[in-house]
Amino acid sequence: MAGEKAHHERCEGHGHAHSPHSDVAAMIERARAFAAARKLPFTEMRARVLTVLAREQKPLTAYEITDRLSLPKKVQAVQVYRALDFLQEAGCVHRLASKASYFACDHEHHPGEAVVFMVCSHCGTVQEAPSDLVAQGLHGAAEHAGFKPAHPIVELEGECARCASNPL
Amino acid sequence: MAGEKAHHERCEGHGHAHSPHSDVAAMIERARAFAAARKLPFTEMRARVLTVLAREQKPLTAYEITDRLSLPKKVQAVQVYRALDFLQEAGCVHRLASKASYFACDHEHHPGEAVVFMVCSHCGTVQEAPSDLVAQGLHGAAEHAGFKPAHPIVELEGECARCASNPL
């Protein structure tokens, strides 16, 4: 558990989904840098989708994003999906498989890392936490099965600290 | 890793998704026992859905199951979803969140256990492997965040041993 703890320490600041909105501008900047590095344009649509997600604490479905962007002019879901594809490749947005929804992420992920998405079933917020133990477990299971691992999905449904203490 | 290995040993026989079809009858029997324990009927629809999944090595979508069951008489998706709900509660079927599909599982899962679903991106088969390390990692991440864990989803996309050795 020692390595685990150290890892958490190193990553402190992560997962505080309730903080105001952790610097939307910085997230935009990160996406812009990714685009520049690949010589791809960081278009207005991409910026608008990322901004909507970055302002929200909770994951949104593609259609919820579509609705929020449909003023002043109606936007089609397919446009949002295209932007989401880009933003996911950029690592700025993750898809929550269990809810078919998307949320912004404000920090880098490293290859080989396993990140746990903790989803509150009460308020819907997501906290991310990297876990070396989970990564080792995945690696071990794969090795034992002769399986060549690529992309892990680790989601944990439960109740966040805030909701547990605010019975409401 | 010692505990991990022991766990694997104890569970040997798991995850051999390629074996003929690991005793459809036994899976039916397990579902029947679950139904009996709850004094619920193990109906024909439930048996048909489970049989289709148990014969298949790969996950199927609800609509693929619907198609397979639509002879001699057309079946509606909602009937399949109802049977799937029951079978999931019985622990005989799992949902693969990353693919929105369902597959049969021929062994018991224990509370607190974390099971990795290894999904081959080439042939689509799923192998299951419980991992104590993953369970510990999830628990640790949750504890660190003050998060009360309920239901974990752990899926690992990659290439299975068979596909890796059969380049085709």
Add this chain to the structure above:
DNA sequence: ACGGTGGTGTAATACTATTACACTTCCCTG
């Protein structure tokens, strides 16, 4: 000017999952 890569806008469609309701079966209990 030209061609190519990549994005946009629009429409249509495919795929996944749920709700609603009328009807039946079974059990159990009074």
Add this chain to the structure above:
DNA sequence: CAGGGAAGTGTAATAGTATTACACCACCGT
């Protein structure tokens, strides 16, 4: 054994998620 309730079925309709197709546009390099 009539009545009532829990649980399932069959059917139709609808909600929600994601993709395909295509015509057009903007930028970049030549």
